[in-house]
Amino acid sequence: MSELAGAVVLVAGASGGLGRILAAQLEAAGAVVVRAGRSADRLQGPDAYLADLRERTGGASLVAAALQAHGHLDGVIVAAGVVAFGPVAELDDDVLDELFETNALGPIRLIRAAHPALKASAAGGGKPFVLTLSGVVAESPTAGMAAYSASKAALAAFLSATSREFRRDGIRAVDARPGHTETHLSEHPLAGAAPSFPPGLAPEAVASRIVRALVDDEKDLPSSAF
Numbered sequence: 001m002s003e004l005a006g007a008v009v010l011v012a013g014a015s016g017g018l019g020r021i022l023a024a025q026l027e028a029a030g031a032v033v034v035r036a037g038r039s040a041d042r043l044q045g046p047d048a049y050l051a052d053l054r055e056r057t058g059g060a061s062l063v064a065a066a067l068q069a070h071g072h073l074d075g076v077i078v079a080a081g082v083v084a085f086g087p088v089a090e091l092d093d094d095v096l097d098e099l100f101e102t103n104a105l106g107p108i109r110l111i112r113a114a115h116p117a118l119k120a121s122a123a124g125g126g127k128p129f130v131l132t133l134s135g136v137v138a139e140s141p142t143a144g145m146a147a148y149s150a151s152k153a154a155l156a157a158f159l160s161a162t163s164r165e166f167r168r169d170g171i172r173a174v175d176a177r178p179g180h181t182e183t184h185l186s187e188h189p190l191a192g193a194a195p196s197f198p199p200g201l202a203p204e205a206v207a208s209r210i211v212r213a214l215v216d217d218e219k220d221l222p223s224s225a226f
Helices: 018-029 060-069 095-122 146-169 201-216
Strands: 010-011 032-039 047-050 075-078 128-135 172-178
Touching: 010 018, 010 060, 010 095, 010 146, 018 032, 018 075, 018 201, 032 060, 047 060, 060 095, 075 095, 095 128, 095 146, 128 146, 128 201, 146 172
Parallel strands: 010 032, 010 075, 032 047, 075 128, 128 172
Antiparallel strands: none
């Protein structure tokens, strides 16, 4: 039986391409998926909640909704993200704020809010986890994407330190850093225009690799894992 069977997993960013695919694959593996996003027209499912991680209470509201619906929480996946392109000299303050609020600060607040529930899951015999998607730019910051790279690197650094703290409470913290993935995120940037990327990874394959890592109790997913 899958390690995910019966686990209640909150997927933030489930209205986006990769998040939506991850949610479906987690359900196929036996998990009870709580979907969350800020786009009502793309968020589907019986356990679907609108929330904006840019708001300070956004993450805590999602944890509360999951607990109210199911009584416990066993996993959190952060698949939310935004991107921007262009030189640093043209970087707008509003774009900079949104990159860090969405890609770093919001996920950090969500993970902090989920800690008590995940700790309780471990105490009850569960195998709770947190998984973030910082991406390859956290390993190789990219010119023309400096602020985006920095926001994702901040999330990766947070998870690296958090994993050592959470381990004492029986919570696994995993950061996934796949290369460019064909999710169409680059087609909707906050600013600038995407460069000509080579063909990217199939999102279904990336999601499958992540689910396998969760089932197999892996501790890290560097770019080389994809």
